[in-house]
Amino acid sequence: MPKLIDLEQRREEIAEALWRVVERDGVAAVSVRRVADEAGLALGSLRHVFATRADLLTFSTELMLQKVTERLRQVHPHADVEEHAVELLEHLIPLTAASRAEFAVNLALYAEAPAVPEIGIARDRAMAALRQGCERMVHQLGVAAERVELEGRRLHALLDGLALHLSSTDDEGEADWARQVLAEEVHRLHAAKS
Incomplete structure (x- = not known):
């Protein structure tokens, strides 16, 4: 009797x-064969799940974004x-x-x-969700309605800059600095309220 697998x-x-x-090895090294070898699968088994490299890259991108979303949902108010x-911002x-590795893979x-245009669609959807999330956060911090979009975009840009900065270092002091920057920005937003 054939072994049943959980497809998901x-x-x-x-x-x-x-x-x-x-x-x-970098994204250029990604091939269906190379990923099958890494996963310990026969090439045919992988192709049964993902017919093309584009399908595999697209699913991998969407899964990474889903995992980040799940982590955010687990943060209790x-x-x-x-x-x-x-x-949340951290x-x-x-x-x-681990998160530096995840970020590097995400950028790649x-x-x-x-x-692979489907990756661009997933990226654009993720960027829009992050921008909207920043705007919701700014609103919850009490920023006046007419400044929510501007401050939300500013917070989004700060996150992008910190992420790029931190992606190239494993210095714990830099991580502490980034946490402090986030705390100061959140405090600035909450204190301004207008």
Whole structure:
């Protein structure tokens, strides 16, 4: 009797193998064969799940974005609105070795958008969601309605800049500095309220 597999679990395992290849060798090294080898699968088994490299890259990008969203949803609200905002924001920048690796893979996958338009669609959807999330956070911090869009975009840009800065270092002092920058920005937004 053939062994039954959980297709969704298999898809995630293959995506994680792709992430390892990208992290170790770069996105140019990604091929269906290389990812199959990394996942310990026969090429035919991988092709049964993902027919093309584009399908594999697209799913891997969307899964990474889904995992970030799930982490954010697990952050429980605090009575202190500033503390809650900082905790959420810390999940959006690469403060640890694991999140730096995730960010590097994410950037590499985004670089494939010209070749795989579906990645560009996922990237654009993620960027819009992040911008909207920043605007909601700014609103919750009490910023006046007419300044929410501007301050939300400013917060989004700060997150992008911190993420790029942190992606190239494993210095714990830099991570502490980034946490402080986020805390100060959240406090500035909450204190301004107009």
